Amino acid sequence: MEERGFTKEQLRNFEKWRRQVSKKIEVADVAGPTRMAPRREEEIPRYPPAVWPVPEEDRSANLEKYCRLALSMGAAAAKAIAATDIPQDLRAMYIGCLSPSCRWLNTNFHCPLVRRYPFEDMQEFVSDYKNAIVFKVLPPKIDAVPDVGAVNLDMYYTMGGGEPPDKAMLARNIIRLRILNEMERRLRQVAYYDGYLMAAPIGSGPCIVTKCASKRTCQALKPRGVCWSVEVQPNGQLVYIDYHALGRRLDWGELQPGGNCAFPEDVPDPSRYYNIGVVLID
């Protein structure tokens, strides 16, 4: 960190927030009803104003820092890879999301099927980046039923005549996805404020579950509707990321069918269940 010219108080404040951002993300950190308005000024993490473009010689130290950050936030493994090593496959969306169709298909603005881009464009998008921080996250151990605010997602289970879902199971999965989302959000934030202005967190799981479980339907999908959150992004399948091949490539074991969107309760072997987070670094 460039330290010249800052007062002791400024440096103390940056250090306080650096520690805060690096802390392990606990269930309590993401529990409760979704926050709709931005954090208040005193709750916004603060960073020193870095200079960009970032010199190339700082890249490897920065990538190592982001991997350490992912681990300190609770990731089971983290690795910096070349962006071109991210496997992309048309089947990730057109088979993975559709055959059989995902429960959350077309339910939210950030579902890959809602806004589709040509495969060649998404290959170009990923190759515009030099690196990616990829991390493995195990589902958190949750004993009691966590408070996630109101959950109004029954219709996605009952529309076809099915049984209403177990609320405790839904709450556990909302927490699981919120933790993954929060890790990606913080990693991108740290990279952005280091000067990697194009850092991009790739979405993890349906945002109707993580952000809008209380709303029942996505307000951005209504005519002239607008999404209210700035802490969401399209899922990796929009970019045609083949998370299964990525997990194999990194020796993290076979990823469950459905990837991050699948619930541990739905997969053949929950003991081998894990999620993958991806943040692209320019």
Next chain:
Amino acid sequence: MSKTKSQAKENRASNPREEKLMADLEKYRQMALAMGADDARIVPVSQIVQKLRARMVDQFPRAYSIGVAYFAEPSFEIPWKYAKAILAAYRYAIMAHVPYPMDNPNNFTGPTAAGELGQAIEIYKDNWTDEDIRYWREVVEKRQGRRHAQASVSNTIEREARKDGHQFAVGGLSGMCIQFCEQFGNTCIALKTGICRNPGKSRPFGTAATLGYDHPGTYTNLGWRNRVQGWSIFPEDYPEKLENPSPARTATVLIE
């Protein structure tokens, strides 16, 4: 001087239209400097880096502007191959590095930067509590977040270039076009009716979001540097005596 360069010079000299273009470009460069830029250049468009990531990054994570107006994604999006063809059709741009006036630092970074939070409150207030709305209105009032001079640099040059006959001269719009629709409660009428209430003012947002103009890549090409700005860097997070570079915005006008 190499043979090609001297030939190019001769061609320009023998072509009055080219000569006028060069004179106009120099005039626009001087205008940018006079309006507060600390560096302004005539840039061959080949030096402007165009990347799809510059457009897509608005979605990763989602920007406040998405979906709020006709000229924002997803209602308006130039197909990527057209965006490439459009930029490739230009030869020269004026690029100006416009530092923030530090005598009133409250409007260049932090949540109220560029005045967009004021708009965001109006757009998103149905989802916020009364307390949150009151709180953020007070912050906007206190910090006086408003638009930066860089927008007027590009607007003025664009206007002048059009008058000079460069009919496709274009500078991006700084911020969301619903800044012109305050009287409609920052609601985009074009999204409802298909007809914009502010034709002549509204336009697609920014050269980055529409054409994929990549700031980090272009800055590297030009040897420019800048300071990160954003919600998590408040004006009071800057050192009192700032060493170079100072925080700035970039005005880019494609001329011809």
